[in-house]
Amino acid sequence: MGMEEETLAADGSAHYRLRCGPEHEGGPGVAHGGWISGVFVEIVGHLAVQMEQLAVTGALSVTYRKPVPINRPLTARAWLAGKDGGKWTVEGSIHLASSGTELAHATALLVEREMSHYTRAREWLGREEAGSDGTA
C-alpha cells in the first residue's frame, strides 16, 4: 500500500510515512479512493496486530477531505478511540507530509476474532457453494 516507515508512539498510536504510486492513480495526479480506503483498512487492522489481538474490520467510514496527490510524501496515523468489549473503535488519518494538512479521515469498527475465524469462513463458503448456508 506504499508504506515506507512505521513507528509506534508511547501512547500506542501508530505513525506511518507512505506515498501513493502511479499504479493507484484514480484521476489526473490524484489517488484512487479505493487506495485510500485500503490504507485505512491496513493501518487500523495493524494497530490491533501490534496490540497482539487479531481483529477484522466490520465497518469503515472514510471522509475524503482533499484529493490525495500521487508521488508525494504522505503521513498517516491510527489510534484506538474506544473499546466496548470485543469491539474497538479505531480512527485513522492521512496527511500531506509537507504541510500536515489532513486529506482523509476514517473511523473503523474492529471486531476481535480468534484464528478459527478463517476456518469458519472456509466452512461457511463450502456450505454456501453447496447451495445452503446451514441456517435454513
Ligand SMILES: CCCCCCCCCCCC(=O)SCCNC(=O)CCNC(=O)[C@H](O)C(C)(C)COP(=O)(O)OP(=O)(O)OC[C@H]1O[C@@H](n2cnc3c(N)ncnc32)[C@H](O)[C@@H]1OP(=O)(O)O
Ligand atoms: C505482520 C503484518 C501483518 C499485517 C496485517 C495488516 C493488518 C491488515 C488487517 C486487514 C483486516 C481486514 O482486511 S479484515 C477484511 C475485511 N473484513 C472482513 O472480512 C470481515 C467480514 N465480516 C465478518 O467476518 C463479520 O461480519 C464480523 C466478524 C465483522 C462480525 O460478525 P458477527 O457474527 O456479527 O460477530 P459477533 O461476534 O456476533 O459481533 C461482535 C459484535 O460486533 C457487532 N458488529 C459486527 N459487525 C458490525 C458492524 N458492521 N457494525 C456495527 N456493529 C457490528 C455485533 O453486533 C456484535 O455486537 P454486540 O452484540 O457484541 O454488542
